[in-house]
Amino acid sequence: MERKRRLVLWLLSALIVTALIYSGRDADHKGVPVAFLRYSSAMNIVRLKGSVPNPGVYRFPERTKLKSVINMTAPLMTGKITNKALLETSIQNGDIFEMVAKDRQHAEITLGKMKAKERMLLGIPLDPNQMDFADWDSLPGIGPGLAQSIMDDRQKYGAFVSFEALQRVPGMGEKKLNALKKYFKCL
Numbered sequence: 001m002e003r004k005r006r007l008v009l010w011l012l013s014a015l016i017v018t019a020l021i022y023s024g025r026d027a028d029h030k031g032v033p034v035a036f037l038r039y040s041s042a043m044n045i046v047r048l049k050g051s052v053p054n055p056g057v058y059r060f061p062e063r064t065k066l067k068s069v070i071n072m073t074a075p076l077m078t079g080k081i082t083n084k085a086l087l088e089t090s091i092q093n094g095d096i097f098e099m100v101a102k103d104r105q106h107a108e109i110t111l112g113k114m115k116a117k118e119r120m121l122l123g124i125p126l127d128p129n130q131m132d133f134a135d136w137d138s139l140p141g142i143g144p145g146l147a148q149s150i151m152d153d154r155q156k157y158g159a160f161v162s163f164e165a166l167q168r169v170p171g172m173g174e175k176k177l178n179a180l181k182k183y184f185k186c187l
Contacts (some may be wrong), residue, residue, distance in 0.1 A: 045122050047114060048073055051101040057122065064091050064166070074099065080107040093124045107131045116183075125185030128166060129159045139181055146171045 001036070042062055049055045052074040062067060067087035070078050077099060081087060086109050091097075096112040099151075116126055116135035126135070136147035153169045154160065163184050166172050 044095070045124055046091050046093075046095045046097060047118075048097050048099070050098040051107060052077065052099050059065050061090060061122050065089065066091060066097065069097070070099075070109075077101075077107055080105060082106050082108050086111065094119050126183050127185060128163065129154070139180060141176055141181070 033076070042069050044062060044064065045057060045059050046069065047055075048069070053076075058069070058073065060072075064085065066089045067078070069091060070087065072083070076176060080101070081099075082102070084181060089111065094114040096114055098110045098112065099107050101107045113130075114122075114124070116131060117124055117138050117140065133144075133147050133151050136142050136150050137144050142150075143183045150166070150169050157168070159167055163181065164177065166177060167174065
């Protein structure tokens with residue numbers, strides 16, 4: 001009798017675990033190789049660091065103001081921010097907000113941008129007109145020479161009007177563009 005009871009409990013446990021595992025999977029997002037399920041233009045991915053209770057990467061809806069981000073992630077810090085004008089800034093994909101506590105009553109926020117490697121890891125599309133030398137150099141298949149050529153070309157001829165316009169840079173052929181296209185947003 002005891003053996004039957006253990007077998008029934010084991011089967012019931014296995015059934016519950018299987019149901020929980022199966023219900024936690026979403027076939028729509030299968031095989032996406034990024035830290036989050038999928039990039040959505042309706043969501044902005046930002047990183048908080050510094051004197052916040054839970055530093056890390058967060059997703060927020062479009063048109064979210066920094067003030068709301070701070071209220072949701074570090075509500076006790078809101079009243080301590082010294083550069084209040086920055087709180088009205090709308091967050092953008094790839095923003096980094098660093099909060100530094102000056103003392104018990106004052107904190108300062110600085111705004112930065114994620115580097116290309118971090119953006120690629122998080123599935124945030126890159127913009128060829130916003131990238132610096134280090135960003136270009138970090139891309140697969142782009143070395144320091146081609147990175148410098150891209151920077152020189154952009155300086156000389158202006159912004160790239162489309163991703164395909166990168167072909168105007170010597171050394172940037174169609175094969176290389178096709179390999180990189182998955183990392184960039186359409187212009």
